[in-house]
Amino acid sequence: MAPDVMRRRIDDLTLAGRFAEVGLAGFVLKSHYVPTTERAAVVRAAVPGFGAVGAITLNASVGGMNPVAVEIAARGGAQVVWLPTVDSANQRACTAGDPEGATPPMWARLQDELREAGMAADPVDVVGPGGAVLERTRQVLRVIAGHDMTLATGHLSADEIDAVVDAAAEEGVRRIVITHPEFTSQWVAIDRQRALAAKGALLERCFTTPHSGKVSWETWYEHIGAVGPEHSVLSSDLGQPFNPPVEDGLALLADRLLAEGFTEEDVRTMAVGIVALRDFDLEIAEGGFVSVLGRSGCGKSTMLNLMAGLTTPTAGSVAYRGEPVSGPRTQLGYLTQSDTLMPWRDVRRNVELPLEIGGVPARPRRERAAELIKKVGLEGFERHYPRELSGGMLRRVSLARMLAGDPETLLMDEPFGALDAQLRGDLQAELLRLWEESGQTVVFVTHDIEEALLLGDRVVVLGRVGRIVLDRPIDLPEADPAEITRLLTVYLKGIDPKALTELPGLMRTEMPESIGFTRASFDTAIAFHRATGLVKHLPTYEKIVPPALRTL
Incomplete structure (x- = not known):
């Protein structure tokens, strides 16, 4: 949309009014050349309640893979970061031609003009010669993760996309969109699309890609069906003078998809739905204390909202004592992250x-x-x-x-996360005491590994897109009191507890490396923390702490 360096069909403000008229909530403003945070802010101010979103695309005009540019854009309100598009090394090296009759993108002419004027910038690399993600790319990913922005992969090759998605997950990026994978220069095959979806990435299904002839509609439909609507997100990418009106893009896509046999639910999922939990099956025993652990954005709070009856599942069901949960129930108490006191x-x-x-x-x-x-x-x-x-x-x-x-069951969403260490410890101890006295069931959500191990008698770990990647009881079998005495003696002498990695017999649980910590750290965390304080609130206390040390 205008204002832009290329001729556009409509300007931002006029389009916002048209979107509002047809019931569309907002749009993301994308430019290949300049950040759009200020434009989005103007639209939001001029059209109150409208969701205009700013973005930045990491081409040469903003310094390529420039973490400072991303940081400044984020502070200005940008929510989406595209990796290099027109200046990506892959786009520059692409020799694949568009199908006969395809309409070339408008930016291709501008790139040619810059080249003819002697102003062609160097290609922007995201990976090194061996395919490993560059440190500068990781710096950008860390900024994206730190501001909870959405990453779009731009015009990278399929191999580059694979490497970047893995690196983004490692750096904590929550939302990853594979930019129009049917586009000529990117072309991601179905098997690779499935693999990316399995990692939690969404595949952008762009209207202009088949509309401009770069891929057939039949192939486009086939890819959606093969990978699944739940892994796809629709976009229009309109605004060019020769293409349909921008506000008609999603409606045109919906009509085509419905005519092809996709359901209304499929279309709704791709257009407005976000899958927070997938392949999720969890049963909680009465009287247990279940710690649910996972990174921010993995679906922990969504899970609690479903249990509490505050959210209706789009698929599957939630039951309490065998009865469907269709709304809030007095048997369930819910303590949210923020205070809601009157x-x-x-x-x-x-x-x-x-x-x-x-x-x-x-x-x-x-x-x-x-x-x-x-x-x-x-x-x-x-x-x-x-x-x-x-x-x-x-x-x-x-x-x-x-x-x-x-309540019979307590649902707790990171209730102690914002507190200092001493207060958090006091409240953890209080909660364990209350639980032991009442026999209530507790589902306790946290992103803190030690807190999860400390409180729960069972730990459930959620991975990306809300899949359960680990579900283990925390049991404390009989241990040698002399070993505990040694552990506490070392602790009381002021030795760093993190150095205590040998605790034979205390734990039999192994944690996968993908969770981010090892068996040794798992063993040490649970044994050490329970032995040095809060263990006195647990039924197993008498088993593992010698009488002489119970007053410490």
């Missing part, structure tokens, strides 16, 4: 809220609230308001309020 209610009245909603009379309501406030260590703060409490105290109030409804 600022106009003091501590006691916040804790009373579930009881008040449940119709419990005032006197027993106050008595139950007082009991819970004491249990979480806040006796004396009943009349304080949320604004008068520390972060740790707010978490305690939230915990007490969740427990007030006497």
